Amino acid sequence: MNDAVLARQAAPGVLASPGSPGFPMSLGAERVLxxxxxxxxxxxxxxxxxxxxxxxxxxxAPRSHHLRVARVLMQDCAQRADGQVLLxxxxxxxxxxxxQRDQHxxxxxxxxxxxxxxxxxxxxxxxxxxxxxxxxxxxxxxAPFRTYVSGxxxxxxxxxxxxxxxGEGIPASALSLAALEEIAAQAPLGELMVxxxxxxxxxxxxxxxxxxxxxxxxxxxxxxxPLNLRPVVTEALSDPYLLHHFSARLDARVxxxxxxxxxxxxxxTRPALHGGMPxxxxxxxxxxxxxxxxRMSRLARGAGVRMGIEVPVMQACIEMExxxxxxxLLDLAGFDLILGPFDAAMLKLVQTAQMQPDAVKLVWxxxxxxxxxxxxxxxxxxxxxxxxxxxVLQGVESEQGVAWGQARGISRFQGGFFDHAxxxxxxxxxxxxxxxxLRQCVSRAGSQGVAGRAxxxxxxxxxxxxxxxxxxxxx
Amino acid sequence: xxxxxxLSGASRRAxxxxxxxxxxxxxxxxxxxxxxxxxxxxxDADRAQFFELSRGRIAIVWRSRGGDELTHAMEALGHLIxxxxxxxxxxxxxxxxxxxxxxxxxxxxxxLADEAPSHPPxxxxxxxxxxxxxxxxALAQADLAQFARWRTVMRLKPAGPxxxxxxxxxxxxxxxxxxxAVHALGASLTPDRGLKADPWLFRRLTRTLDRxxxxxxxxxxxIQGIGTLAxxxxxxxxxxxxxxxxxxxxxxxxxxxxxxxxxxxxxxSDPGAFLFARNFVRSRHYRLALxxxxxxxxQVLDLAGxxxxxxxxKLAQDITTRPDALTTLMPGGTELVATGLDRASDxxxxxxxxxxxxxxxxxxx
Numbered sequence: 035m036n037d038a039v040l041a042r043q044a045a046p047g048v049l050a051s052p053g054s055p056g057f058p059m060s061l062g063a064e065r066v067l068x069x070x071x072x073x074x075x076x077x078x079x080x081x082x083x084x085x086x087x088x089x090x091x092x093x094x095a096p097r098s099h100h101l102r103v104a105r106v107l108m109q110d111c112a113q114r115a116d117g118q119v120l121l122x123x124x125x126x127x128x129x130x131x132x133x134q135r136d137q138h139x140x141x142x143x144x145x146x147x148x149x150x151x152x153x154x155x156x157x158x159x160x161x162x163x164x165x166x167x168x169x170x171x172x173x174x175x176x177a178p179f180r181t182y183v184s185g186x187x188x189x190x191x192x193x194x195x196x197x198x199x200x201g202e203g204i205p206a207s208a209l210s211l212a213a214l215e216e217i218a219a220q221a222p223l224g225e226l227m228v229x230x231x232x233x234x235x236x237x238x239x240x241x242x243x244x245x246x247x248x249x250x251x252x253x254x255x256x257x258x259x260p261l262n263l264r265p266v267v268t269e270a271l272s273d274p275y276l277l278h279h280f281s282a283r284l285d286a287r288v289x290x291x292x293x294x295x296x297x298x299x300x301x302x303t304r305p306a307l308h309g310g311m312p313x314x315x316x317x318x319x320x321x322x323x324x325x326x327x328x329r330m331s332r333l334a335r336g337a338g339v340r341m342g343i344e345v346p347v348m349q350a351c352i353e354m355e356x357x358x359x360x361x362x363l364l365d366l367a368g369f370d371l372i373l374g375p376f377d378a379a380m381l382k383l384v385q386t387a388q389m390q391p392d393a394v395k396l397v398w399x400x401x402x403x404x405x406x407x408x409x410x411x412x413x414x415x416x417x418x419x420x421x422x423x424x425x426v427l428q429g430v431e432s433e434q435g436v437a438w439g440q441a442r443g444i445s446r447f448q449g450g451f452f453d454h455a456x457x458x459x460x461x462x463x464x465x466x467x468x469x470x471x472l473r474q475c476v477s478r479a480g481s482q483g484v485a486g487r488a489x490x491x492x493x494x495x496x497x498x499x500x501x502x503x504x505x506x507x508x509x
Numbered sequence: 510x511x512x513x514x515x516l517s518g519a520s521r522r523a524x525x526x527x528x529x530x531x532x533x534x535x536x537x538x539x540x541x542x543x544x545x546x547x548x549x550x551x552x553d554a555d556r557a558q559f560f561e562l563s564r565g566r567i568a569i570v571w572r573s574r575g576g577d578e579l580t581h582a583m584e585a586l587g588h589l590i591x592x593x594x595x596x597x598x599x600x601x602x603x604x605x606x607x608x609x610x611x612x613x614x615x616x617x618x619x620x621l622a623d624e625a626p627s628h629p630p631x632x633x634x635x636x637x638x639x640x641x642x643x644x645x646x647a648l649a650q651a652d653l654a655q656f657a658r659w660r661t662v663m664r665l666k667p668a669g670p671x672x673x674x675x676x677x678x679x680x681x682x683x684x685x686x687x688x689x690a691v692h693a694l695g696a697s698l699t700p701d702r703g704l705k706a707d708p709w710l711f712r713r714l715t716r717t718l719d720r721x722x723x724x725x726x727x728x729x730x731x732i733q734g735i736g737t738l739a740x741x742x743x744x745x746x747x748x749x750x751x752x753x754x755x756x757x758x759x760x761x762x763x764x765x766x767x768x769x770x771x772x773x774x775x776x777x778s779d780p781g782a783f784l785f786a787r788n789f790v791r792s793r794h795y796r797l798a799l800x801x802x803x804x805x806x807x808q809v810l811d812l813a814g815x816x817x818x819x820x821x822x823k824l825a826q827d828i829t830t831r832p833d834a835l836t837t838l839m840p841g842g843t844e845l846v847a848t849g850l851d852r853a854s855d856x857x858x859x860x861x862x863x864x865x866x867x868x869x870x871x872x873x874x
Contacts, residue, residue, distance in 0.1 A: 099748035099782060103789050106753045151792045158784030208642035215638050274778035279638070279709035348777040354805030355533035379780035388809045 063120040064186040070118070070130055071183045078172035082133040083179050084108070084145045085168040086152055089124040092400050095159060096125050103155070107148060115144040122186065133171060145169065158379060161404040210270040213263070218283035221261065223291050225483030227302060228257040231456060232314070232426055232448040237440060244459055250446050251342060253314040254292075254302060256284055260486060278318065278346070285321035293330040296337055302482060303339060305497065312340040314372060319349055319356045322363060331367040342370035342393060351384060361390075375428070378402055382412065387419035395426050398435040398449065417442060453480065466491045521570050521610035523617055524551065524582070529564035530599045530826050531590075540589065541565065547585030550578045562621070570610070599826065631695060635706035641714060644698060648717045651698075656689045657725065662739070662846060663872045667860045678856060680872055684737035684768060687726070689718050712743075712774060719746035723755040732763065739768035739798065743775050747786040756793055765794040768819065772801045773810065787816045798846065804828050807838040814840075819866070821846040824855050832862045 074081045086104050088096040101121070108119045108129045117131020133143045149169050156163040170179045230253045236246035258268075271277050292315070295302040306313045321327055322343060334341055343364055350357045350373055364371050373386065374395025386394055402413065417425060422443035430436055430449030439447060457475040461467040467475075470490070478487045479496045487493050528536070528544055545567070551557055554571035562568055571578075586605060590598045608617045636644065666679040695704040705711045719742045726732055726740065746752055747769065759767065769790060776783045776799065787797065798819035799812065804827045812820070820839060822828065824847050828835050839845055847859045850869030859867050 097782070099745075099785065102750065102753065103748060103785070106757075107789075107792075154792060155785060155788045157788065158781060208639055208646075211638035211642045273713060275709045275713040276638070279707060279713075282709070348774065351777055351806060351809055352774045354803070354809065358534070359537070377780070379784055380777070382784075383777065383780050383811055383815065385809050385811045 063122050067120050067122070067128060067130075067186065068183055071179065074130060074172055075176050075180065078176055080133045081172040082131060082143070082145050083168070083170045083172065084111075084129040084131075084149055085170075085182065086127040086129075087166050087168065089126050090166055091159060100156075100159070101125065101127070104152060107151060107155075111144045111148045117145075159401075161401065161406050161409065207266060207270075210264075210266045211276075213267045214270060214276070214280050215283075217258070217261065217263075217267075218280055218287075221258075222483075223256065223284075223287050225485055226256050226258065226260060227254060227291070227482035228480050228486075229254050229302075229482055230448055230453065230480060231311075232428075232446055233452045233456075234446050235436070235440065237445065243455060247452070247455060249311055251312045251314050252305065253448065254482075255316060256288065257481075260481075260483065274348075278349070281316075281346075282318040282320055285317050286324065286326055288315070288317070289321060289324070289326035289330050293326070293333060296330065296333040296339065299337075301497065303334075303337075306339040306341075308338040309340065312342055312370075314342040314344055316344040316346070316374075319345060319353055319360055322360045323356065327363075331363075331369065334369075335367055340368070340370075342372045344372040344374050344395060347373045347376060347380060347384060347386075350389060357389070372426075374426075378405065378409070378413065381416050385419075386416065387421075391420075391424065393424050393426055393446075394420050395428050395448075396444075397429045398427050398431075398438070399429070400434075403434060403438050414442065417444075450476070460495055464492050464495055519572075519611070521572055522579070523568060523570045523608040523610055523613075524548075524579070525606040525608070525617065525620060526567045526569075526586070527599070527604055527606070528566055530604055532598055532827055535590065535598055543589055544586065547589065548582050550581040550585070554578045568617075568621075631692060631703040631705065632701055633703050633706050634701065636699065636702050636704065636710050636714075638710065640699065640702060641710050644714065645717045647698060648714075648721060653689060653694070653718075653721050654725070656694045656697075657687065657722075658690050659685050659687050660868060661685055661873065662866055662868045665856065665860050665865050665867055665872075678860065683866060684739050685735060686739040686770070686868070687722060688741060689722065691718075712772075712778075715741070716743045716746055719743055720749070720751045723751045727755050727758045729758070729760065732760070735763075737766045737768065738763065739770055741770040741772070741800070744771065744779060744783045744786045747790060748782060765796075768796040768798050770798045770800040770821070773799060773806055791816060804831065804834060804838070807835070812840040812843070817843050819844050819846050821848060823847075823849040824859065824869075825849070829858060836863075 074083075086108070088100060088104070091100070104127055105119060105121065108127055111117065112119050112129055112131055115131035115133075117129055120128045120130075122128065129145060129148070131145055133145065146169065149167050152167055153163040156166055160166060168178065168182070170176070172179060231249045232251045232253060234248045234250040236248070238246065258271075271280065292303065294300070299307065303313065305311055317327070322345070331341075345357070345360065361371055370392035371390075372393040372395060373389060373391040375397045376384075376386065376394060377397050377399060378401045381396075396417075405413065423445070425444050426446040426448055427435065427439040427444050428448040430439070430447050430451050432451055435449065436447060436451060453476045454472060457472050457479060460479070461470065461472065461475055464470075474489065475496075478490045478493075481487055487496065490496060526544065526548065528541060531540065531544070548559075548567065548569060551569050551571060552559070554569075557569060557571040560568040560570070583601065583605065587601050590601065590604060606617075606620065608614070610617070661682045662684050663680040664683045666681065691704055695702070704714065719740075722740055723742075723746070726738075732738070742752065771783075790797065796818040797816055798821055799815075799817045800821040802810075802820050802822045803825065804822070807820070807822075817840070820843050822835075822845065835845070844866055845864055846866040846868065847855075847864045848868045850856050850859060850867045850871050852871055855869060856867065856871050
């Protein structure tokens with residue numbers, strides 16, 4: 035499922051292209067920079083250069099608003115300080131200007147003030163905003179600027195203007211919205227269902243990884259990847275409001291699908307029957323309050339299926355009265371209330387423990403690891419209030435995420451790193467594995483559709499491997 | 510009808526059911542249905558007339574004392590709120606007001622004077638996304654001046670004892686809030702659809718309205734002479750080209766005098782973008798208000814250090830019954846703005862609890 039996009043988990047901006055609409059990148063800005071550098075280095079008195087290294091932001095940043103807002107601030111400064119702003123191919127913004135003292139404030143020079151402003155602006159995006167900024171006085175030490183410019187001189191002519199790609203903020207067209215409506219109403223949901231196994235990791239590092247891993251739950255969701263949507267449609271889904279509307283429409287169909295699958299003891303829910311591995315599903319509050327949920331939950335309870343229902347944390351916060359009602363319904367069904375997805379910024383804004391969830395889905399990112407000591411202690415306090423046994427670290431693609439989680443006492447994980455570990459174990463025991471790659475095995479195990487599993491001659495193993503060891507315990 | 514009763518001296522009895530005083534936990538659809546059914550017995554009373562009022566309130570007027578019918582209705586309503594912990598539900602006396610007409614007509618009229626300006630209810634059929642796209646395109650071109658409104662946030666200054674008449678409470682306009690009348694807009698552009706019926710699509714639509722408001726306020730003559738100003742904006746709007754143009758055109762005298770109203774859903778829909786936008790507007794000397802906040806939201810949002818100058822909340826029953834909770838939950842360095850101060854008693858309550866900024870019909874009469 036690591037290639038797939040669960041509609042609900044498409045974090046804002048993830049689907050967005052990095053360009054910035056209406057913000058043409060000046061082709062050949064590097065050449066202009068080189069020319070200016072030559073002149074300015076010849077007469078460096080009072081000349082300063084401020085570089086905003088947006089290229090150093092981790093993907094999917096820089097987002098279009100980073101560029102748009104930063105450029106306005108830099109142009110403002112350029113106007114006041116007789117300067118010029120250049121946007122380079124690598125998305126760095128370069129301000130070359132005079133270092134004269136600000137006429138309005140008579141304090142620090144304008145670019146130095148701007149440097150402080152930009153550092154404050156990016157404090158939520160990077161742990162150390164100073165790393166994004168270079169401020170060079172050319173009459174004091176021109177060497178760093180010279181080195182910076184020389185890094186661009188050998189570059190090939192720029193290719194396609196990335197800024198022309200669709201990006202955030204473009205109003206969704208009627209066409210793309212119509213496509214979304216059609217998908218919500220008619221897409222072949224059975225083929226779009228995906229799964230990912232969440233794992234419990236034994237903290238004893240002396241044991242081999244395979245012995246330390248036990249499946250803890252199975253997340254079911256919808257992936258739009260098989261539909262090969264046009265960029266304009268995925269772009270529309272980067273709007274969180276359209277995403278919520280769209281997800282709520284899909285939820286009704288997901289509930290029907292689960293209901294029918296439970297009744298038929300189908301592949302989606304069979305591993306969970308009679309106390310098997312719990313299932314996690316993301317649903318909107320409206321869906322949980324619908325008759326469709328009541329029907330599905332009655333069947334699930336009767337069949338001994340344990341479920342965790344993940345509610346979007348944003349909706350939970352703004353609909354607290356509904357959340358209380360939902361909590362009662364889930365209690366009645368014996369299901370767990372899960373809140374997610376949380377990232378570093380959401381952790382700062384929400385007192386998660388106050389919402390008393392049974393589990394919380396925290397999305398791993400480099401930001402969590404690189405955060406300042408203050409921010410780290412803030413995260414640690416927030417996580418401790420929630421309780422480490424309630425946290426699932428998801429989106430873990432590498433050992434770094436595992437190590438970060440384990441160091442904090444987190445024992446449940448979800449992500450590509452574990453998908454690969456399971457696929458490797460499956461392939462070791464599969465007689466037909468010679469014909470497959472690890473990546474194919476991961477992708478096929480993630481898919482619940484027939485087309486998504488095509489090519490596997492041992493499909494039973496795809497499911498059986500993911501439930502090896504059983505579930506057990508509170509999920 | 511009340512005035513006729515006053516003039517003719519005809520004896521009537523009136524019951525006003527304050528459904529809006531039910532706490533959220535008791536205001537689910539089935540509770541509201543039960544509350545309405547509780548009044549059915551009064552339908553048998555002599556010349557009973559039912560009136561649907563705003564905020565879900567219901568008035569019934571009938572002739573004679575309404576003995577058994579009234580008793581049955583009161584019992585059923587009492588049953589609805591029974592079993593609730595003290596303080597978490599209104600008492601029967603708070604839920605129901607009874608009036609003997611005509612000599613208590615003036616009291617009932619006073620209650621009715623607090624009604625919102627009446628407009629027909631919005632359709633409940635939501636927009637679909639294609640209609641939304643069409644509406645966005647139409648709104649981008651339409652002349653929206655006729656739908657532009659303003660309302661004033663006042664500073665409340667008690668000038669006498671807590672129970673002083675409203676006339677003795679000094680108020681002073683502090684800022685003007687500009688907005689579009691969504692109800693009128695919907696009635697004009699999509700009369701058969703409720704703009705707010707799908708909250709997600711409505712939130713999306715507000716971005717288009719934001720852009721139009723910013724465009725209107727970027728015309729120098731339109732903002733000449735105004736003082737502090739508040740506008741509702743989405744985070745995406747702040748980070749968009751229109752806001753940057755607005756910021757560029759903002760007269761020097763308004764720098765630091767513009768309050769940006771942000772809603773919790775928007776803050777939480779993209780927290781990373783919100784934090785970036787917050788840092789940007791603070792650097793440009795805008796003030797920030799988090800609006801539409803409820804007491805349960807305050808309990809789960811961590812607003813300390815979030816950069817808001819104001820938290821705006823509607824005076825609701827859960828707040829008036831637990832004023833201490835409000836005080837405890839307010840983050841330091843922020844001022845509370847109470848909205849919905851529609852009755853003199855609301856204003857007095859706000860003042861007696863140290864609230865000094867407010868908005869509502871009682872302040873603008």
